[in-house]
Amino acid sequence: MTGTLTIFRREMGQYxxxxxxxxxxxxxxxxxxxxxxxxxxxxxxxxxVNPAAVPEFLSFxxxxxxxxxxxxxxxxEAREGTMELLLTAPVNDLAIVLGKFLSAWAYYSILLLITIxxxxxxxxxxxxxxxxxxxxxxxxxxxxxxxxxxxxGLAFSALTENQIVAGFLSMIFLLAMWLGxxxxxxxxxxxLANVIRQLTLQGHFSTSFAAGILRGEDVVYYVGIIxxxxxxxxxxxxxxxxx
Amino acid sequence: xxxxxxxxKQYGTFTAIDHISFEAKPGEILGILGPNGxxxxxxxxxxxxxxxxxxxxxxxxxxxxxxDSFKARQHVGYMPERVPxxxxxxxxxxxxxxxxxxxxxxxxxxxxxxxxxxxLKERRxxxxxxxxxxxxxxxxxxxxxVHNPPVIILDEPTIGIDxxxxxxxxxxxxxxxxxxTVLFSTHILSEAEQVCDRVLIINQGRIVAQGxxxxxxxxxxxxxxxxxxxxxxxxxxxxxxLKSIIGVDHIEARGAGYILYAKPGVDLRPHxxxxxxxxxxxxxxxxxxxxxxxxIFLQIVEKEGEK
Numbered sequence: 001m002t003g004t005l006t007i008f009r010r011e012m013g014q015y016x017x018x019x020x021x022x023x024x025x026x027x028x029x030x031x032x033x034x035x036x037x038x039x040x041x042x043x044x045x046x047x048x049v050n051p052a053a054v055p056e057f058l059s060f061x062x063x064x065x066x067x068x069x070x071x072x073x074x075x076x077e078a079r080e081g082t083m084e085l086l087l088t089a090p091v092n093d094l095a096i097v098l099g100k101f102l103s104a105w106a107y108y109s110i111l112l113l114i115t116i117x118x119x120x121x122x123x124x125x126x127x128x129x130x131x132x133x134x135x136x137x138x139x140x141x142x143x144x145x146x147x148x149x150x151x152x153g154l155a156f157s158a159l160t161e162n163q164i165v166a167g168f169l170s171m172i173f174l175l176a177m178w179l180g181x182x183x184x185x186x187x188x189x190x191x192l193a194n195v196i197r198q199l200t201l202q203g204h205f206s207t208s209f210a211a212g213i214l215r216g217e218d219v220v221y222y223v224g225i226i227x228x229x230x231x232x233x234x235x236x237x238x239x240x241x242x243x
Numbered sequence: 244x245x246x247x248x249x250x251x252k253q254y255g256t257f258t259a260i261d262h263i264s265f266e267a268k269p270g271e272i273l274g275i276l277g278p279n280g281x282x283x284x285x286x287x288x289x290x291x292x293x294x295x296x297x298x299x300x301x302x303x304x305x306x307x308x309x310x311d312s313f314k315a316r317q318h319v320g321y322m323p324e325r326v327p328x329x330x331x332x333x334x335x336x337x338x339x340x341x342x343x344x345x346x347x348x349x350x351x352x353x354x355x356x357x358x359x360x361x362x363l364k365e366r367r368x369x370x371x372x373x374x375x376x377x378x379x380x381x382x383x384x385x386x387x388x389v390h391n392p393p394v395i396i397l398d399e400p401t402i403g404i405d406x407x408x409x410x411x412x413x414x415x416x417x418x419x420x421x422x423x424t425v426l427f428s429t430h431i432l433s434e435a436e437q438v439c440d441r442v443l444i445i446n447q448g449r450i451v452a453q454g455x456x457x458x459x460x461x462x463x464x465x466x467x468x469x470x471x472x473x474x475x476x477x478x479x480x481x482x483x484x485l486k487s488i489i490g491v492d493h494i495e496a497r498g499a500g501y502i503l504y505a506k507p508g509v510d511l512r513p514h515x516x517x518x519x520x521x522x523x524x525x526x527x528x529x530x531x532x533x534x535x536x537x538x539i540f541l542q543i544v545e546k547e548g549e550k
Contacts, residue, residue, distance in 0.1 A: 002346060006340065010340050013336070017332075080327055080328065080329075081326075081327035082329060083327075084293055084327060085323065085386075088291040088292050088319070089341070090344075090346060242294065242295075
């Protein structure tokens, strides 16, 4: 536990000390801000505001943001040789991976919290009356969804010493898990289509969380992805001892 | 403090270390000497709990490195060959991070003590990335001793730094020996001679010799070769005369003079002097060839190769 906390603290320190994390944050807020403004302007003429506009964009955006956030985390330790020292410290591999994952998730949570500012603009404006239930459920959903993407990114970071390779592979993997939803939609066999949809990232978000529906199975899905990805990451870290 | 019994590590079919056994007592500086790829780093990685041995046993302060890995890891400080650093942290943060990770209770005090010990206190707020190579090496040392472990393992700590810093690092290692057992690897033999109480020489994964540096020197190199520089005759004549000296095995031109290699157990000096005066040559210089661990090492390794 102390090990996890120590690693978590160091990683959080890195986010605040490293200019790259500010660039990532700036890009994150710029793009989500754009989607918010777009939704807001359209609400004047075309349709009512979509309270899930930002989370819905992020369900696609995290395919790119998650790998950028996580790609260096374990790959860099391996390349710089600090992994060797970590593995000889009295902490287990679970503590190392968990500390890293929780810090990435915390960083993402901070970014997500900043986007709540958009919701405040809604509240301030009497002419817009969004359904706050949808807002809350979409935010809970995208928080879990992001956690799953980050866990996948971390697993790929454990796989290789090269950050770029780690980032690229996790982007491809996440994109495939995201596109799976479209394949599910066009599959002729309805039962097969349902199975595919159940496996994809979007299938557990777009029709439930984003529509204001909180379902246990969706939470289990994202938590399950986090668990599996972290398990793989731990095994990959441990495998360094056997090479 | 360190006990190793029949330790073996295989990478696939390649045997990196082959049934090595040794021990180090408290307060001792034990040097592991060997060429690159001899198995020094592998041995150290097993002792630090980085990877398990294929077979055999190793204990640190009484804790088995496999069975009691956590306890063993708490009792060892390790500095790998390439000092692993987090460039974006300050010196103090870096040392404190490792202190916390190793469960140090009074982090601030221990970090201060470690930085004091390696003389990095005035650089405590510098970013790690801005340190010179020698200072990074010292920071690596601070990290290895911040939790005050009874055993400190240093993998080639003097590689790639300038001569002045090498001396400083060697001095720090000597200072550590008062209250730590130090395992120190190097492939520079004179360094082992200066720093270590006892030396293990390993080659191709096996211990080929061990003992105090001076013992090794006597044990393995009893011959008295001499360097001689004479004048008064041509090259051919000089060589003929030198070869004729009783007890000379063979000669070799070196610089302006020659090295006379003695047959085992022969003291060349009296015969040499006599012959040279008889032949009417002028003696300009005569001195024993200094036997270094370097020579010992080459001898052993060559012997190994012949087997």
